[in-house]
Amino acid sequence: MSRSLNQRAKGKTSSVQISTYRDQHFKGSRNDQDHLLIQSTTLYVGNLSFYTTEEQIFELFSRSGDVKRVIMGLDKVRKTPCGFCFVEYYVREDAENAVRYVNSTRLDDRIIRTDWDAGFREGRQYGRGKSGGQVRDEYRSDFDEGRGGYGKIVINKIRTRD
Amino acid sequence: MSRRRRESYSDDEDDSSRHKRRRTSDDVNIEDRLDSLITRVGEKSTSSLESNLEGLASVLEADLPNYKDKIIKILCDCVIYLPEKITVYTTLVGLLNAKNYNCGGEFTELIVRNLKDYLKTGKFEDARMTVRFIADLVNCHVLVAGSVLQMFDNLIEVTLEDNIPQVRSDFYVYAVLSALPYVGRELFEKKEQELNKLLQTIENYISKRHHIHVPSLRVWSSDDPHPQEEYLDCLWAQIKNLRNNKWMEKQISRPYNAFDSVLCDALQHTLPQIIPPSHNDEIKYPLPMVVFRIFDYTDVPEGTVLPGSHAIERYLIEEHLQKIIDSNFLERKECAAALLSFPTKNKLPLNYIIIETLFAELFNLPKERHLELFYGVLLIELCKLQPSTMPQVLAQATEMLFERIDTMHTICIERFVNWFSYHLSMFQFRWSWDDWSVCLEQDPNNPKPRFVHEVLHKILRLSYHQRVMESVPESFHCLLPLKPQPCYKYEQEGAGSLPGTMKAHALMSAIKSKCTPEEAAQILKELPSDMSDDNDLSFNPLKIDVFVSTLLYLGSKSFSHSFAALAKFHPLLKSLAETEESQIYLLKTLYSVWKSHQQMLVVLVDKLLRTQIVECSAVANWLFSDSMKQDFISGYLWEIMHSTIKKMSKQVDKLQKEVDEGRDRLDAQRRRAADGLDMDGYDEDIPTTEMIDRMEEKLESAISQQKSLFLIIFQRFIILLTEHLARCESEGIDYNTAWYKWVIERLQQVFLQHHTLVYKYVMTLEELLFTSNIDIHILEVFQQFCSLRS
Numbered sequence: 001m002s003r004s005l006n007q008r009a010k011g012k013t014s015s016v017q018i019s020t021y022r023d024q025h026f027k028g029s030r031n032d033q034d035h036l037l038i039q040s041t042t043l044y045v046g047n048l049s050f051y052t053t054e055e056q057i058f059e060l061f062s063r064s065g066d067v068k069r070v071i072m073g074l075d076k077v078r079k080t081p082c083g084f085c086f087v088e089y090y091v092r093e094d095a096e097n098a099v100r101y102v103n104s105t106r107l108d109d110r111i112i113r114t115d116w117d118a119g120f121r122e123g124r125q126y127g128r129g130k131s132g133g134q135v136r137d138e139y140r141s142d143f144d145e146g147r148g149g150y151g152k153i154v155i156n157k158i159r160t161r162d
Numbered sequence: 163m164s165r166r167r168r169e170s171y172s173d174d175e176d177d178s179s180r181h182k183r184r185r186t187s188d189d190v191n192i193e194d195r196l197d198s199l200i201t202r203v204g205e206k207s208t209s210s211l212e213s214n215l216e217g218l219a220s221v222l223e224a225d226l227p228n229y230k231d232k233i234i235k236i237l238c239d240c241v242i243y244l245p246e247k248i249t250v251y252t253t254l255v256g257l258l259n260a261k262n263y264n265c266g267g268e269f270t271e272l273i274v275r276n277l278k279d280y281l282k283t284g285k286f287e288d289a290r291m292t293v294r295f296i297a298d299l300v301n302c303h304v305l306v307a308g309s310v311l312q313m314f315d316n317l318i319e320v321t322l323e324d325n326i327p328q329v330r331s332d333f334y335v336y337a338v339l340s341a342l343p344y345v346g347r348e349l350f351e352k353k354e355q356e357l358n359k360l361l362q363t364i365e366n367y368i369s370k371r372h373h374i375h376v377p378s379l380r381v382w383s384s385d386d387p388h389p390q391e392e393y394l395d396c397l398w399a400q401i402k403n404l405r406n407n408k409w410m411e412k413q414i415s416r417p418y419n420a421f422d423s424v425l426c427d428a429l430q431h432t433l434p435q436i437i438p439p440s441h442n443d444e445i446k447y448p449l450p451m452v453v454f455r456i457f458d459y460t461d462v463p464e465g466t467v468l469p470g471s472h473a474i475e476r477y478l479i480e481e482h483l484q485k486i487i488d489s490n491f492l493e494r495k496e497c498a499a500a501l502l503s504f505p506t507k508n509k510l511p512l513n514y515i516i517i518e519t520l521f522a523e524l525f526n527l528p529k530e531r532h533l534e535l536f537y538g539v540l541l542i543e544l545c546k547l548q549p550s551t552m553p554q555v556l557a558q559a560t561e562m563l564f565e566r567i568d569t570m571h572t573i574c575i576e577r578f579v580n581w582f583s584y585h586l587s588m589f590q591f592r593w594s595w596d597d598w599s600v601c602l603e604q605d606p607n608n609p610k611p612r613f614v615h616e617v618l619h620k621i622l623r624l625s626y627h628q629r630v631m632e633s634v635p636e637s638f639h640c641l642l643p644l645k646p647q648p649c650y651k652y653e654q655e656g657a658g659s660l661p662g663t664m665k666a667h668a669l670m671s672a673i674k675s676k677c678t679p680e681e682a683a684q685i686l687k688e689l690p691s692d693m694s695d696d697n698d699l700s701f702n703p704l705k706i707d708v709f710v711s712t713l714l715y716l717g718s719k720s721f722s723h724s725f726a727a728l729a730k731f732h733p734l735l736k737s738l739a740e741t742e743e744s745q746i747y748l749l750k751t752l753y754s755v756w757k758s759h760q761q762m763l764v765v766l767v768d769k770l771l772r773t774q775i776v777e778c779s780a781v782a783n784w785l786f787s788d789s790m791k792q793d794f795i796s797g798y799l800w801e802i803m804h805s806t807i808k809k810m811s812k813q814v815d816k817l818q819k820e821v822d823e824g825r826d827r828l829d830a831q832r833r834r835a836a837d838g839l840d841m842d843g844y845d846e847d848i849p850t851t852e853m854i855d856r857m858e859e860k861l862e863s864a865i866s867q868q869k870s871l872f873l874i875i876f877q878r879f880i881i882l883l884t885e886h887l888a889r890c891e892s893e894g895i896d897y898n899t900a901w902y903k904w905v906i907e908r909l910q911q912v913f914l915q916h917h918t919l920v921y922k923y924v925m926t927l928e929e930l931l932f933t934s935n936i937d938i939h940i941l942e943v944f945q946q947f948c949s950l951r952s
Contacts, residue, residue, distance in 0.1 A: 002197045002200070002201060002235070002236045002239045002240075002243075003193075003194060003197050004197055004198065004201050005197075005201060005236075005239050005240070005243040005244075008243065008489075008492065009243065011492055013492040013493050014493065015492070015493055015494075016492075053626070053720070054720045054721050054722060055623065055720070055721060055761060055762075056623070056624060056625065056626075058721060058761070058765065059620075059623040059624050059761060060587075060624060063534070063535040063538075063580075063584065064533065064535055066768075069721075069722065069725065070721065070722070071722070072720075072722070097533060097535070097536075100492060100493075100494065100536075101494060101533070101535045101536055101538075101539045102535070102539075105539060105542070105588060106587065106588045107587075107624070108625065109590055
């Protein structure tokens with residue numbers, strides 16, 4: 001069959017392709033990682049509000065198929081939600097539909113972002129920033145009410161000034 | 163010397179292999195280039211379509227000597243994968259045929275072979291697009307008109323066959339009718355008499371078709387304000403109008419007209435005979451449809467004209483939009499952009515037609531054409547691209563849907579709830595609720611208040627209670643769901659007098675201090691087994707009540723907590739609820755804890771089914787039980803019902819696949835053995851006959867479970883509805899209450915949503931349940947379902 005039409009017939013259009021991001025803490029070769037990503041049924045979901053609950057995520061993501069589980073991302077220190085999660089589906093097709101139709105839409109008034117994940121491992125649920133949250137919340141200089149106000153570094157600066 | 167020879171030898175080899183490799187990669191490059199050139203022609207471009215087509219035809223002509231097969235194959239793929247550009251490709255084929263007669267002949271040969279194949283293998287939509295393409299080739303002087311008429315005659319002859327389902331003849335008539343707007347004018351000019359004869363045969367057929375299926379496929383039961391017509395009747399009316407207009411239509415872009423001087427000199431081909439393959443019961447023909455109408459010309463602003471419902475243009479535009487959606491649904495942004503750059507957009511109230519087409523697909527019965535979520539997100543993309551016009555049209559349509567909701571089918575109301583709640587969640591839950599305050603004065607079981615109530619429930623799931631409360635005016639708070647929270651009776655006031663309270667508290671502290679399942683079981687053992695006079699129960703209800711409610715209460719913080727609790731005590735839960743009766747009791751306990759949290763109920767029942775703590779039949783019986791009466795018309799209850807049916811069918815499919823694969827492997831191994839081949843290295847995953855027998859037993863039992871699940875569901879429906887009808891008759895009141903409408907349409911939903919599954923058991927259902935003894939109102943639903951394929 002025509003190559004471009006064939007890809008389309010199989011549903012392999014651009015939006016479900018894996019992105020350029022690779023988890024730097026992944027144990028294994030780049031090839032292993034890519035292989036897992038291509039078959040994965042797990043998504044990383046970012047830019048969540050700290051206040052968004054597992055239930056809300058479940059509801060939105062269930063609209064593309066049966067969700068197996070949601071793993072909330074937690075602040076390493078405080079063990080509270082820190083703005084990301086993993087969503088695991090039972091089948092790949094449903095996960096692909098989430099990437100197609102949920103990615104870059106709103107949840108709790110925030111545009112959320114999805115990316116393929118190679119599969120959840122214990123420990124991945126914790127933020128990797130120095131202060132316990134996500135790295136992006138260390139360096140952020142804007143004020144984001146849904147994600148604890150200013151970034152950690154800015155907050156510390158404000159504090160020392162006081 | 164020898165060294166030098168070897169060198170030269172190896173040099174040669176290197177050279178030739180390098181040469182070969184280069185040639186193959188060149189081939190691939192050229193093929194990819196051809197592919198991209200052909201599939202992209204007709205897309206947005208700086209130069210005119212005509213000059214692009216002319217250029218492409220010359221390029222392809224040059225490549226014909228080396229790549230003819232490839233080019234023809236790609237063109238044939240475009241016929242079915244890019245049907246929205248049909249006339250672009252017929253023109254291209256026409257130009258190639260004018261340049262190279264053989265190429266046109268080979269294309270015709272392949273497309274006819276494909277058509278026969280699609281018909282044989284049941285790819286009916288591909289077949290329909292191919293028939294249309296072949297018909298349009300007359301306009302490009304590739305085929306002679308008489309030849310296409312002959313094809314039509316052969317297809318229409320199916321209507322004269324005896325003992326075939328109507329859906330079979332419907333398809334063949336539909337294929338011809340939907341090709342006629344393209345080629346009607348040519349046939350009228352060249353073969354008027356034959357064309358009239360063909361139309362006469364079609365008219366005879368149309369007039370004698372049955373319409374039993376129609377009520378079950380209508381979005382609205384009422385024809386006010388717009389008739390909801392059966393699809394073939396509607397298309398026939400449109401074709402008759404087209405005929406009255408001397409086959410002149412204003413919608414199809416016909417690039418071949420610009421090449422008339424080139425094309426008219428081309429030699430034409432005749433088609434070989436195309437005889438439809440005969441009927442067999444394995445073939446699944448397309449289901450009939452009812453045309454969805456929400457707008458007419460009075461709804462659109464002045465300046466543009468919405469073609470009337472019997473104008474062929476309305477059909478052509480809608481179908482074109484559908485094809486654009488089918489080609490682009492995987493990429494929502496591209497899909498929205500493609501819809502909005504519709505070729506004749508300036509002459510049309512395009513936004514209105516797009517909205518009508520999208521809702522038609524979303525509400526399509528029995529199934530929506532694509533994922534419900536896709537329509538939601540596509541509408542948002544459309545609003546983003548046309549922020550000054552699209553949201554208003556969408557709001558207008560939403561108002562109309564709400565206004566006409568009293569006669570809307572329950573299945574469609576459900577999809578409307580899902581879409582609207584989703585849509586609001588993308589727009590900060592802003593809506594002019596006050597415009598809908600009419601629903602506050604109505605019986606809460608009526609469609610309008612129920613719709614609002616269900617929407618608020620879904621919004622609650624996507625946000626949180628306070629947010630919902632702040633989003634609607636205070637007058638709407640009577641329709642607001644309760645704040646979801648667990649209800650744990652052993653800690654409520656008066657719990658002291660309950661028989662299980664002491665043990666419940668003991669259990670709670672044991673689980674909190676991470677006791678083992680065995681220790682928990684030990685605590686439960688001390689509960690009295692006899693709660694009431696019913697000591698003939700096969701299980702101890704108190705044990706289930708204490709354990710399940712305590713466990714769920716402790717896990718109430720989130721879904722994950724609940725899942726973890728269920729997982730840790732899985733064996734104990736299973737041992738407490740071995741019989742169906744006890745499983746129903748477990749579900750009742752779950753309900754008593756979480757009745758204010760619908761989503762939790764949905765998610766936990768799903769988990770209980772997947773972990774096989776409860777069986778599908780127990781869930782169905784629980785949902786129909788008296789304890790769920792007050793929620794029986796709630797959306798979430800049906801969410802649970804349908805997901806239960808779905809899980810059952812997935813289980814059957816999985817076991818079926820295992821049996822099939824096992825058999826295949828065993829057969830393959832036997833063949834190898836018979837051929838005397840070495841079997842080393844194969845024996846690992848080859849099942850024995852006994853293993854296959856066991857798999858088959860499992861499959862058999864799953865199939866019989868599935869069958870009994872449907873029997874339970876339908877039987878409970880019949881009992882419930884019969885009771886209602888009898889009571890109304892004896893009391894002399896109208897049976898057609900709000901409750902009745904919800905319930906009878908939920909029955910219809912079970913048939914429609916799972917029609918392929920239910921169809922497997924249609925004989926059993928007819929023999930055991932839907933007999934002539936039952937009330938005609940109930941029986942009708944069954945007959946409508948059966949007629950979908952007859």
